[in-house]
Amino acid sequence: xxxxxxxxxxxxxxxxxxLAELDDDHGQPGGAAQDQExxxxxxxGPWTVDEDLxxxxxxxxxxxxxxxxxxxxxxxxxxxxxxxxxxxxxxxPDVKRGNFTADEQLLILDLHTRWGNxxxxxxxxxxxxxxxxxxxxxxxxxxxxxxxxxxxxNSKRFKDAMRYLWTPHLAADAADDHHRRSLLLLHQAQHHxxxxxxxxxxxxxxxxxxxxxxxxxxAESYDDVxxxxxxxxxxxxxxxxxxxxVGGGGGCWAxxxxxxxxxxxxxxxxxxxxxxQTAGGGGGGQFQDPELSGWVQGFSxxxxxxxxxxxxxxxxKIQ
DNA sequence: AATAGTCGCAACCGCCGCAGC
DNA sequence: TGCTGCGGCGGTTGCGACTAT
Numbered sequence: 583x584x585x586x587x588x589x590x591x592x593x594x595x596x597x598x599x600x601l602a603e604l605d606d607d608h609g610q611p612g613g614a615a616q617d618q619e620x621x622x623x624x625x626x627g628p629w630t631v632d633e634d635l636x637x638x639x640x641x642x643x644x645x646x647x648x649x650x651x652x653x654x655x656x657x658x659x660x661x662x663x664x665x666x667x668x669x670x671x672x673x674x675p676d677v678k679r680g681n682f683t684a685d686e687q688l689l690i691l692d693l694h695t696r697w698g699n700x701x702x703x704x705x706x707x708x709x710x711x712x713x714x715x716x717x718x719x720x721x722x723x724x725x726x727x728x729x730x731x732x733x734x735x736n737s738k739r740f741k742d743a744m745r746y747l748w749t750p751h752l753a754a755d756a757a758d759d760h761h762r763r764s765l766l767l768l769h770q771a772q773h774h775x776x777x778x779x780x781x782x783x784x785x786x787x788x789x790x791x792x793x794x795x796x797x798x799x800x801a802e803s804y805d806d807v808x809x810x811x812x813x814x815x816x817x818x819x820x821x822x823x824x825x826x827x828v829g830g831g832g833g834c835w836a837x838x839x840x841x842x843x844x845x846x847x848x849x850x851x852x853x854x855x856x857x858x859q860t861a862g863g864g865g866g867g868q869f870q871d872p873e874l875s876g877w878v879q880g881f882s883x884x885x886x887x888x889x890x891x892x893x894x895x896x897x898x899k900i901q
Numbered sequence: 902a903a904t905a906g907t908c909g910c911a912a913c914c915g916c917c918g919c920a921g922c
Numbered sequence: 923t924g925c926t927g928c929g930g931c932g933g934t935t936g937c938g939a940c941t942a943t
Binding site: 626627628629663664667668671672714715718719721722723726 | 908909910911912913914
């Protein structure tokens with residue numbers, strides 16, 4: 583869903599920092615008077631529709647790159663940096679907009695664990711998503727959750743919390759989503775077949791083909807993501823099917839994921855949780871962080887409601 | 902209905918590394 | 923070797939939209 587550009591009037595358009603960037607952009611602190619005049623005319627703040635069109639048309643004709651000269655040649659009174667940013671983060675035709683899917687969120691969590699705040703590197707594995715978008719997602723959603731858990735987003739405690747609590751739920755959610763879509767397609771195909779039969783048409787074969795195509799499309803979407811994460815979505819899909827079979831929850835998905843080399847810790851956590859419940863709630867102590875262990879136990883029993891701790895469902899719902 | 906607080910995100914800032922001269 | 927220009931990256935800001943009171 584493409585969000586319309588908001589109109590803004592940014593008060594910092596003439597801030598002292600603006601001049602600093604002009605020097606930075608042009609690298610000529612003592613540049614020619616003409617350059618100074620051009621610099622003073624530079625626009626900043628929100629882009630207008632006309633500017634967007636100018637930039638898009640110019641890039642369509644001449645390609646991108648060489649941003650400073652591009653900005654001048656296109657007649658845009660913007661810095662090259664601003665043009666580059668606008669193109670990469672907003673105008674590129676393959677920019678994907680809207681909420682992150684559970685698959686994408688899982689991938690972000692996984693890649694951030696590996697690489698930290700290497701947003702551009704992470705973005706390379708999420709086609710259509712920009713580093714800026716991922717960065718914003720992390721800061722607004724993930725760090726919010728860390729705050730709710732009363733710990734730092736970069737702390738080991740929070741990473742453990744993600745691994746044991748958030749990631750499994752995202753996986754289940756992704757699995758549910760995949761399963762629901764498959765069921766919907768199947769239902770639609772059956773509906774069409776029934777309808778064809780009702781009206782006396784021998785179109786079932788045609789509908790069957792259509793259904794197959796739809797499933798193929800779904801499979802392709804899995805493959806798309808799988809290609810990015812080294813079989814990530816394939817594994818997720820396998821795990822998801824398991825989760826769906828058991829009603830979207832349980833621990834089967836985690837074990838399946840573990841068999842495929844994905845989130846062994848999650849499977850272990852499920853085991854630990856189950857063992858803890860079997861033993862009558864003495865499941866603390868399996869985790870490196872004793873307090874986290876308590877959280878996991880509390881979450882699994884749905885009992886944590888005090889001390890500003892959020893129930894897992896609450897954290898999950900605000901996604 | 903009005904106001905205050907919070908959220909989401911586009912855009913900017915400042916630094917760094919690289920290439921060309 | 924140092925300077926300049928540029929692209930790229932991660933961090934930060936500020937404002938409109940949304941929500942709560």
